[in-house]
Amino acid sequence: MTARIVGLTRCPHKGEPGISVPEMNLLANVGIEGDYHRGGDRQVSLLSAEVRQWVDAQAQEGLCFRRFRENMLIDGSIDGMALDQIESGMLLSVGSAVLRVSGRGKRCFDECALFAKGIPCRLSQCACFAAVTQSGIVRIGDSVSIDTNENCGRKKDYARKKDCEPMSDLTHLRDLTHFDAQGNAAMVDVSEKAVTQRQATATGQIRMCREAYQAVRQGSAQKGDVLGVARVAGIMAVKQTSSLIPLCHSLPINQASIDFAFDDEQLTVSAFCTVKTSGITGVEMEALTGVSIALLTVYDMCKAIDKGMELGSIYLLEKTGGKSGAYQHKGHKE
Numbered sequence: 001m002t003a004r005i006v007g008l009t010r011c012p013h014k015g016e017p018g019i020s021v022p023e024m025n026l027l028a029n030v031g032i033e034g035d036y037h038r039g040g041d042r043q044v045s046l047l048s049a050e051v052r053q054w055v056d057a058q059a060q061e062g063l064c065f066r067r068f069r070e071n072m073l074i075d076g077s078i079d080g081m082a083l084d085q086i087e088s089g090m091l092l093s094v095g096s097a098v099l100r101v102s103g104r105g106k107r108c109f110d111e112c113a114l115f116a117k118g119i120p121c122r123l124s125q126c127a128c129f130a131a132v133t134q135s136g137i138v139r140i141g142d143s144v145s146i147d148t149n150e151n152c153g154r155k156k157d158y159a160r161k162k163d164c165e166p167m168s169d170l171t172h173l174r175d176l177t178h179f180d181a182q183g184n185a186a187m188v189d190v191s192e193k194a195v196t197q198r199q200a201t202a203t204g205q206i207r208m209c210r211e212a213y214q215a216v217r218q219g220s221a222q223k224g225d226v227l228g229v230a231r232v233a234g235i236m237a238v239k240q241t242s243s244l245i246p247l248c249h250s251l252p253i254n255q256a257s258i259d260f261a262f263d264d265e266q267l268t269v270s271a272f273c274t275v276k277t278s279g280i281t282g283v284e285m286e287a288l289t290g291v292s293i294a295l296l297t298v299y300d301m302c303k304a305i306d307k308g309m310e311l312g313s314i315y316l317l318e319k320t321g322g323k324s325g326a327y328q329h330k331g332h333k334e
Helices: 049-060 113-117 122-126 155-162 210-218 226-239 284-302
Strands: 004-010 023-027 044-048 072-075 091-094 097-104 128-134 136-139 144-146 196-207 255-263 268-279 310-320
Touching: 004 023, 004 049, 004 136, 044 049, 049 072, 097 136, 196 284, 210 226, 210 268, 210 284, 226 255, 226 268, 226 284, 255 284, 268 284, 284 310
Parallel strands: 044 072
Antiparallel strands: 004 072, 023 136, 044 128, 091 097, 091 144, 097 128, 196 268, 196 310, 255 268
């Protein structure tokens, strides 16, 4: 049975019941248009119709609350796999959009009788979350499938793993350059590569409550200039990347910069880290490390106001130089 969307729910405001809708507009790196849960890695929630029926049955017995309202209710198997067998990192084609599975499982509500009695809850185990990597419209009745083009043919490997079969050979490591022929971790030999001008930009964002957001934007946080400190922290992190990531090469950094952007509607601060070098390998990891530490510094500076801040959507935006040439994230707009 081909997997299809049998229900769509949008939640405009936090704490309010979801609204059933016939279609949704999904925005790359943002989430569902008009939904409260936008940004980060949990932009879209998915649940199978079979698990939803189980939850409803528990609710009728007074054992389970139904507060969790998934954005997408899916009926049927996805290319032979149940939704709770789809692993993080896989891409799903849904309508005209593409989703990247970012995780599975959620914490039960403390008031739930199942949680209190220690009874395994299928909702907490099977709820699936994803981020939007390609914008598109999703409607009830649309099919759901594994995006084999984007997953580079990995569907077969995932199908093997779902049956818990041991992988006795090392063929799955053949494309990972940080492993040797025996499967041991190894630093890539770049001694034969040419020195070229290389540049990489990474981005990420942090979402916070309005009070914390205004403190950052107005520079009134108790610890001082939040973005000023975060900028310095990010640049320092760029220069320490090879000490933090075990198999990274040490590179001369020609230039490193951290910039920020505000979204007053979503209460998010986005960080952008650009790194340049004249070297024999790229600076993608330096850019990703810089943006990550900058955002963590924002959290540290503001955690007295909001400990529930969410970091997410950290990814390589673009890079130039090197043998592989230029790369630009598919959701990036000039």
